Amino acid sequence: MGEQTNAIEARGLVKKFGKTTALAGVDLTARTGTVLGLLGPNGAGKTTAVRILATLLRPDDGEARVCGYDVVRDGHRVRQLIGLTGQYASLDEGLSGTNNLIMIGRLLGASRADARARAAELLERFELSDAAGRIVKTYSGGMRRRLDLAASLVGRPRVLCLDEPTTGLDPHSRNEVWSMIRGLVADGTTVLLTTQYLEEADQLAHDIAVIDHGKVIATGTPDELKARTGRQVLEVLPADRASLGEVAVLLEDRTGAVPAVSEDSGKVTVQVADGRQLPEIVSDLQQAGIELTEFALRRASLDEVFLALTGRTADEDQQAPQMKQMNGSSR
Numbered sequence: 026m027g028e029q030t031n032a033i034e035a036r037g038l039v040k041k042f043g044k045t046t047a048l049a050g051v052d053l054t055a056r057t058g059t060v061l062g063l064l065g066p067n068g069a070g071k072t073t074a075v076r077i078l079a080t081l082l083r084p085d086d087g088e089a090r091v092c093g094y095d096v097v098r099d100g101h102r103v104r105q106l107i108g109l110t111g112q113y114a115s116l117d118e119g120l121s122g123t124n125n126l127i128m129i130g131r132l133l134g135a136s137r138a139d140a141r142a143r144a145a146e147l148l149e150r151f152e153l154s155d156a157a158g159r160i161v162k163t164y165s166g167g168m169r170r171r172l173d174l175a176a177s178l179v180g181r182p183r184v185l186c187l188d189e190p191t192t193g194l195d196p197h198s199r200n201e202v203w204s205m206i207r208g209l210v211a212d213g214t215t216v217l218l219t220t221q222y223l224e225e226a227d228q229l230a231h232d233i234a235v236i237d238h239g240k241v242i243a244t245g246t247p248d249e250l251k252a253r254t255g256r257q258v259l260e261v262l263p264a265d266r267a268s269l270g271e272v273a274v275l276l277e278d279r280t281g282a283v284p285a286v287s288e289d290s291g292k293v294t295v296q297v298a299d300g301r302q303l304p305e306i307v308s309d310l311q312q313a314g315i316e317l318t319e320f321a322l323r324r325a326s327l328d329e330v331f332l333a334l335t336g337r338t339a340d341e342d343q344q345a346p347q348m349k350q351m352n353g354s355s356r
Contacts, residue, residue: 032057032184032215033078037087040073047073049239050087055184055215055232060206062230063219066335069236071219075186078217079109091184108177108185115173118162122153122172125161129179140179147175151205167198174205185209186217191225203228223328237335250330258329259297259306262319266291275309296325 033055040048048070055061063071076082078089080100089096091103116125123144130140148157151171161169170190177185187206191199199222206229210216220226226233227247235243235250243250259280263272269291273284276295279302284295297303300322310317325333 030057031055033061033089033091033217035074035078035087035089038074038077038084038089039086040077040082040084046239048084051236051239051241053234053241055217057215058210058213059231060210060216060218060229062226062233063217063236064226064233064331065236070239071236072188074236075188075217075219079107079186080104105180106183108180108182109188110173110177110186110190111188116161116169116176119160121158121160122148122164123157125172126176126179129176133180143179147178151175165198166194167201170194170198170202171205174202178209182214184215184217188219189221190218191220191222199225223326223331227327235331235334243334247327251325251327253330257297257299257322258325259295259303260319260321260323261293261317262291264316264318268315269293271313272310272315275313276306279306279309292319297322
């Protein structure tokens with residue numbers, strides 16, 4: 026088939042598990058050579074959508090195509106074109122890094138020589154050559170995640186599905202994985218990324234689809250989603266932290282919105298409709314005798330957009346119990 030403008034196209038996907046509706050008519054589009062970020066609270070349907078696109082589940086209704094091939098009718102062809110990395114590394118911890126990749130290559134039909142060559146190539150690309158002969162159970166969390174990414178690339182997939190690939194990683198390891206993903210996209214790979222980290226989506230995604238209760242409730246680029254709230258955020262940092270409460274009251278009286286007060290940062294933030302309120306707010310603070318260290322207006326963050334769209338923050342979502350991927354959950 027010819028080169029596709031869209032690597033992933035899904036229309037009206039429906040999936041039910043008993044009385045639970047995991048997907049209730051989901052539409053998704055991922056442009057070739059870009060990252061589509063799939064965001065949503067736990068139980069929203071993200072992993073179910075990924076598993077359908079990876080041919081691990083059959084939809085109850087709707088259709089999906091990967092590189093032009095139907096995931097149900099042409100499942101075998103789709104599986105030749107995709108790679109999948111889940112939240113938890115699917116590696117044999119008793120084998121070395123090299124032997125893990127060789128095993129996958131052989132399962133994909135490569136000769137022993139070709140599988141070994143591909144393993145060496147990927148280990149070098151993911152900066153694991155020095156640990157290639159060590160058994161995986163001696164690897165750090167970041168090394169395992171990088172090896173897991175390498176494993177998903179043994180078959181040279183055109184589309185890579187990454188289901189929360191940096192869950193549980195420290196910030197340094199997360200940045201390493203981000204760098205790897207950027208490199209893959211630069212080489213032309215299309216990535217479908219589900220994540221609980223708003224910063225991750227902001228850093229990596231060209232387009233974002235927000236899913237809640239099995240439905241897509243918003244789509245667009247990160248900048249478009251931020252602009253969609255129609256509001257900006259005012260950040261006020263009083264010189265004296267004892268003034269935080271008074272600042273919050275003044276801001277709420279003037280804007281009609283409930284400010285967020287951070288004792289840690291000593292900062293009060295509140296959404297404002299536009300910048301025309303700022304002179305009045307400054308005047309209120311001066312009349313109250315409140316000295317300021319910082320007074321800044323900025324566009325809403327992706328985290329604040331997430332809150333506006335779903336009614337909860339990403340931090341609240343991460344505190345919810347994690348749901349297992351393979352037990353028929355509604356994620």
